[in-house]
Every structure is written in C-alpha cells, then in structure tokens.
Amino acid sequence: MNANRYVEGLLRAALDTRGWSWPDKAVIEPPKDRKFGDISANVAMLLAAQAKKAPRQVAEDLAADLAQAPDVASAEVAGPGFLNVTLAPGFWRRVLPEILSQGEAFGSSTVGAGRKVQVEYVSANPTGPLHIGHGRGAALGDSLSRILAKAGFDVEREYYINDAGRQMRLLGTSIWVRLQQAQGRPVPDPEDFYRGDYIRDLAAEVLAKYPDILSRPEAEAVDLCYEYGMNAIMDGIKKDLSDFRVGHDVWFSEKSLLAEGLVDKTFAFLKDRGLAFEQDGAFWFKTTELGDDKDRVLRKSSGELTYFASDIAYHDHKYRRGFDMVVDIWGADHHGYVPRMQAAVEALGRKGCLHVILVQLVNLLKGGEQIAMSTRAGQFETLRDVIDEVGADAARFMFLSRKSDSKLDFDLDLVKQKTMDNPVYYVQYAFARICSVRRKAAEQDLAPAEAEPAALALLDTAEDLELLQHLARFQDTVEAAARSYSPHLVSYYLQELASTLHKYYTLHHVLSADRPLCRARLLLLDCVARVLRNGLDLLGVSAPESM
C-alpha cells in the first residue's frame, strides 16, 4: 500500500467536493518527526487564498472529511495548518500480502511509463586497466540502471569504446616500443606514451603471437600492436566489470560511427543550420549561440577530428535510436565538457533530453593514509586490486552510499572492517539473521503464517508497526532514487530498514513466542527479508543467507 498516494487520493476527493483545485506545490509525505502522524500534508496552507479562509480553518474542514475514511485513524491540524494523518494499523498490515504476492517485483512501479532511457557509463578508453575511479562510475551506472528499470523505464546500458583516434595510436606505439626494447633494439622512450608495466606484458604477448613482427614494416607492426593491445585490454575491462557485477547491453564502437559516415552527416546538419563555420583551416561549432562560453573545434586544421565531433554524432545516433532520455556518467574532471555537450544536444533539437552525472574523485586511503594515485602500477590503484582486496559487495556499497557529487574517501582498511563505518555488513547481517531464524523455525516445524487478518492482527506492537511502515515506503524510495538519479537513497533506506529489524530482533523474540504469534512474526520477517534482498539487488550487492 502506498500511504502517500492513498492520502492524496482522499484529499483530492475532498477538494473536489468542495470545489477547490489541487495546488501545484502540494506535498504529501511522512513528516520528519513521527509524533506528527504517519503522513503530513501542507495543502491547507496552500489553499488558504483560494478558499478565502484561514489555513487552519481549511485544514479543519479537510480533517473532518478525511476522518470519514475507513483506514484513517485520525486526522489532526497542527502548527500553521499542517494536516497530520495517522492511518489504522490494518492499512499498514496490508503491505505484507502485497510483498508476498509480488515477490522480487515488489518495489517496482510504472512511473517510468516505459519511456526509453539510455545510461552510458564507464566508457574508459581501452588503453589500460580500470582504476578505482572507474569503479565508482561503474557501480553508479549499473545500480542506476537497475533502479530506473524497477521504476518502469525501458533501460539500455551502454559502454562507448573510444577505439579511434590518437590515444589508440599511442597505445599501439607504446607496445611497439616496449616490444623492440625487450628485443634489444635501442629505441628511446617517446615523449608521450603509456608507461605502465602492463604495456611490457602486452608486448611480450604480441611477440609470442607474431614471432616475425620485428621483420614487418613499422606501420604494420604498430597496427598489430594496437589491435592486439586494444582487444586484450578490452577483454580485461570486461572481466573486471563482470567480476564487479556491472553489466552493459551495448558496446558501442567509435570507429563504427566514422565508418557509417555519421560524423560527416552531423557536420552537414550543423552547417545547414548556420551553427558551424570554417576558420583558420579548422571547422568550428558555434556553441556560444547555445550557452557555451567559447566556440569549439570539430575538425582541426590538421584534418583530424576532435573527440567532440564524434561525441556529437554519437549522441545524435543515440536519439535516433529512440531514447527519450540519455544519461551520461562522466568523471568530474570532464565538467567543463558539459556546456558544450548540452549545446550540441540542443542543436540536435533535443534540449532537456541529456542528463550528465559527474562522479567526483575517489580518494584512496589505507589506514587513514592517502595512497598516491600514480599512473605507474601502484599497489591498489586498479579496480581489480580493490575487488580482490575488499570484495565487490563492500566496494559497491561504499560507492553507492555517497552522493555522486561528493568526493569519496575510500579507505581500504575501513571497507574491510565489519563496523558501521562500513554499513554493507550491517544490512547483510539483517538479512542473514532472518535466514537464521527461518532455519531454526523450520527445524521446529514452524512455518510462516498465511497473510490473513487473524494472523496479521497479532503484529500489534510499536516495533511491528515501524517495520510495516518502513516496508511500505520501499516503492517511494525507488521512485525517488530514479527521479533524482540517486542510488544512495536506496542505500540509506536499507540501512534504516536493517536498523529497524535489528531493534525488532532484540526486543521481540520470535521462536519463543506462542505458536500463532511466532508464525505471524515469521511472516513479517519473511517480508523484511524479501525487501532487503530486493533493495540489495538494486545496488548489485549480494544477500548472504549466513555470515
């Protein structure tokens, strides 16, 4: 049962019969302080002018109407005109049969209305292994996709592979140089190339695969190095993501954009609309006309395309695929890129259809001491090392417990600890505890009660009610997380639910209660476990049955 919607329905009906129209800024939500009831509404204050009455009088009128509804225990007026509604316990108990019948679908909704959303995340250049910063973006994108799908959006998850351009040539050259050096050729390190140890490993693998490579023409050799290196690194990235339980539906190649001539089409389109021009031998996009502070180059005077050029074509391609909304997850260091990308989207006629999430830096610590993030192979800088060190569950939960626009301190020692500084175990433990009770109950041949009024009525303590109300709030939480692109709301919800469960567990012994009460409580715990599992699943974190 969705309490907010139930009360809103009652209020709308009351307003209708009184001939008042629904105020835009009406908010119906649980109040911060429980003593103000279950649900609080501010409509009376907003209606005062329209009703030509004092806010408190309007509230009194509405309270009288609400009090007629069967599930309303009380409706009171407080403060300047707040309407505080308390619902009957029977209302809250109805959430249990709902959870049982919906199972893993519980919490889903239709607010997305099937609208097509694309979420693009990670999209790291295949020039080296993923690092911990990529991990944060990966966890965020993956979890956000799950949440959006749960909220009824039609979600596609995508990884954009920058497999064209300078960086890729640099990768080929880097491997080629290392390969020659390993074979004793006196080749100096170029000014600009990749220095990580993994390049030497790749060089050795290339040599093993193409023993005659040293005798081939340089250009061909570099190509072989590039090709092999990119594929090998991409395979490694896919393996890392998969072990981090991060999925993508589409791996989109930048090269394919160029091959299909989409960049040229985009250029022509912009030129037709008077938004592009030639100057100093380069081709420019007039982004200043669309809110950017500087025009941007699409094709350099050297003839090379900038990344921006293919990014515009890429986004055009996204919208042509039918997405109503595109979410891009980028590192915060790309924030300067946002205005020009928004300008491009506007030029494409899709203003408002791009949402960019900037993920702030991850500060890697160990025992409170900062670990320098050098480009050389350090101790724990790669995502792989982090997964091996602390596990995917702990790492994901940590990433997803912060707003994306806050910097994140990721302390390896802390994340391994089993304390509330590391809440993943707190939530998982709540689930494991319930599983343990279930096992013990099964040994005593005790099964959960059927979700029938007689059994439900036994769940009558303050702690029962608190759990029921929390369960009923799950769907709202998912919707809020989807609406604001904020998986961390789910993380906080789960910590609160776990806390409520732990308190319940301590106060109300399940197995020693008399048989009907015990079975009713088992039913309740079953439902809590279900919601914990559904919530953890949205974060991509496992729900272990024992710890």
Add this chain to the structure above:
RNA sequence: GUCCCCGUAGCUCAGUUGGAUAGAGCGAUAGCCUCCUAAGCUGUAGGCCACAGGUUCGAUUCCUGUCGGGGACACCA
C-alpha cells in the same frame, strides 16, 4: 581571471521538488548475551547547518555576495 562541485556533531556523511524541536553511524561514555548469530541492542554527551544579505507565512534547502577546500578552463582525450 572565468566556470563547476563541496562546506551540516570531534570524524565520515544523510537531510526526500522550501516545512514543524536539524538526523544516522563512527569515535567518547554508561549499560545489555543461562534466550533465534553481540557483525547486534539501549542510554548520555556532542550543532551559530562556513559567513552576510535577499525572496516568503516559513530557508540547511532557492537567489546574490564573501571566505575556505577541491576540480575544470587546449585545434588534449
């Protein structure tokens, strides 16, 4: 210099399209296992929501400015 993000308890952070007496964990401190997992529970202490104005019935939330921390400002990717 211009722009973006952040500034809430000693520490790490929440605070739901502006709501009532600002929350949680950690740390500190005092308690709770003959009983379903103590990876847990309960109590206490701890705050000028960086600062100053503005908008309004009402601001931690929105606007402007100041201070402090971080980042971005290429015909780089």
